[in-house]
Amino acid sequence: MSQWRPSADIGGMPGFGRVEPETDEPLFHASWEPMAMAITVALGASGRWTIDHSRSQRESLPVERYRSNSYYQIWIDALEAQLLRYGMATKEELETGRMHVPPVSLPRKLRAADVDATLARGSPTEREPTRPARFAVGDRVRTSTAMPTGHTRLPVYARGKIGVVRMVHGFHVFPDVHATGEEPPYPEDPQWLYAVEFDGRELWGDEGEAGLAVLIDAWEPYLEPVNPQ
Amino acid sequence: MSGHDDDHHHHHDHDHEHGSELSPMDLRVRALQSLLTAKGYIDPEALDRIVDTYETRVGPRNGAAVVARAWTDPEFLDWLRRDATAAIHSMGFTGRQGEHMTVVENTPETHNMVVCTLCSCYPWPVLGLPPVWYKSAPYRSRAVREPRAVLAEFGVELPEATRVRVWDSTAEMRYLVLPMRPAGTEGWSAERLAELVTRDSMIGTGLALSPDSLEVA
Numbered sequence: 357m358s359q360w361r362p363s364a365d366i367g368g369m370p371g372f373g374r375v376e377p378e379t380d381e382p383l384f385h386a387s388w389e390p391m392a393m394a395i396t397v398a399l400g401a402s403g404r405w406t407i408d409h410s411r412s413q414r415e416s417l418p419v420e421r422y423r424s425n426s427y428y429q430i431w432i433d434a435l436e437a438q439l440l441r442y443g444m445a446t447k448e449e450l451e452t453g454r455m456h457v458p459p460v461s462l463p464r465k466l467r468a469a470d471v472d473a474t475l476a477r478g479s480p481t482e483r484e485p486t487r488p489a490r491f492a493v494g495d496r497v498r499t500s501t502a503m504p505t506g507h508t509r510l511p512v513y514a515r516g517k518i519g520v521v522r523m524v525h526g527f528h529v530f531p532d533v534h535a536t537g538e539e540p541p542y543p544e545d546p547q548w549l550y551a552v553e554f555d556g557r558e559l560w561g562d563e564g565e566a567g568l569a570v571l572i573d574a575w576e577p578y579l580e581p582v583n584p585q
Numbered sequence: 586m587s588g589h590d591d592d593h594h595h596h597h598d599h600d601h602e603h604g605s606e607l608s609p610m611d612l613r614v615r616a617l618q619s620l621l622t623a624k625g626y627i628d629p630e631a632l633d634r635i636v637d638t639y640e641t642r643v644g645p646r647n648g649a650a651v652v653a654r655a656w657t658d659p660e661f662l663d664w665l666r667r668d669a670t671a672a673i674h675s676m677g678f679t680g681r682q683g684e685h686m687t688v689v690e691n692t693p694e695t696h697n698m699v700v701c702t703l704c705s706c707y708p709w710p711v712l713g714l715p716p717v718w719y720k721s722a723p724y725r726s727r728a729v730r731e732p733r734a735v736l737a738e739f740g741v742e743l744p745e746a747t748r749v750r751v752w753d754s755t756a757e758m759r760y761l762v763l764p765m766r767p768a769g770t771e772g773w774s775a776e777r778l779a780e781l782v783t784r785d786s787m788i789g790t791g792l793a794l795s796p797d798s799l800e801v802a
Contacts, residue, residue: 386610394631574756
């Protein structure tokens with residue numbers, strides 16, 4: 357069976373070693389990191405792309421690049437790729453930091469005076485439902501076995517597994533479609549979103565820890581009903 | 586960083602923590618900042634305001650206030666259970682990466698723990714920016730498979746009979762763990778209780794502090 361997976365989809369993969377909490381925990385670990393974070397947030401607010409485009413870009417970085425980079429390096433890699441992809445900058449401009457080509461127009465520009473309100477508003481993804489939910493709390497469902505090559509939020513470890521719906525979260529923008537558009541307005545294709553619980557043994561067989569349950573948030577297209585036995 | 590030729594800056598490949606020499610990443614982000622400013626895509630003052638927000642105004646004290654209030658105010662706890670988004674937003678903790686909230690309650694029977702195996706989804710308005718370990722491959726890969734082993738690395742050992750529920754934040758729903766209220770805190774004010782609420786206890790990789798630990802500190 358194909359084990360293809362995006363660079364970022366590492367749930368359950370062995371071999372990464374111990375978790376290493378820091379004792380001092382600085383918020384940033386290099387002098388460039390605060391700016392890397394802020395530039396990413398500010399350009400995200402420009403409306404040229406969505407968070408689903410950014411995630412899709414980050415997780416499609418080459419696997420060795422993704423795994424060897426620090427988190428904010430991944431953000432910068434993805435950001436530069438997006439600037440190139442949308443014609444907002446050229447390779448030469450990124451290398452020199454100097455403008456050679458006139459700017460393109462963006463939907464918005466985040467100004468200092470609007471930062472507080474913009475961050476406090478965020479980007480809610482819940483939409484007014486246009487149809488009833490297919491599943492209810494307590495329903496047994498099976499997740500899709502598809503191995504899509506595009507953006508998806510169904511982790512490999514939870515594909516083709518049987519679980520139980522524990523929460524109905526509402527009707528939310530569907531990232532698999534949202535991330536596909538090339539320019540705004542992006543297609544939202546909202547879908548019902550559920551918290552689905554899996555028994556640890558369903559995911560990991562006998563290797564799972566006893567008493568383990570794992571929940572994912574799954575959009576309705578990821579799920580099929582499992583009839584009661 | 587291919588193509589970033591910075592020989593003329595006389596720096597080396599390894600990172601420089603001190604002195605005036607800049608690392609390749611410093612140069613790269615500076616170039617990005619100059620270019621994006623020149624193009625009019627970003628307002629440099631907006632960047633400073635964003636950094637300042639997450640360095641000084643938004644952090645785990647917000648989440649601790651939510652937890653301490655839930656421990657002392659049954660009506661608020663009930664609201665959190667029914668509509669955590671509205672209850673948390675009512676305290677002013679709104680916005681980016683906290684647009685939709687669910688609170689999961691720890692009990693003697695069930696311990697909850699939060700992860701994002703696909704990236705780094707984390708409830709910014711109540712916990713601030715995620716710690717490095719939360720974004721790291723070891724935590725993301727192992728939390729869904731061997732959470733008890735991960736907890737042990739945080740110095741947390743749960744009773745054998747306790748069920749562990751791991752919430753993988755795969756959508757825009759953000760999860761906040763409501764840790765159990767420590768024994769020996771009867772009659773405490775919410776302000777005082779908040780001091781017992783650690784960031785890790787709200788991710789589920791820790792427990793709330795015992796009152797003794799405050800006296801020692």
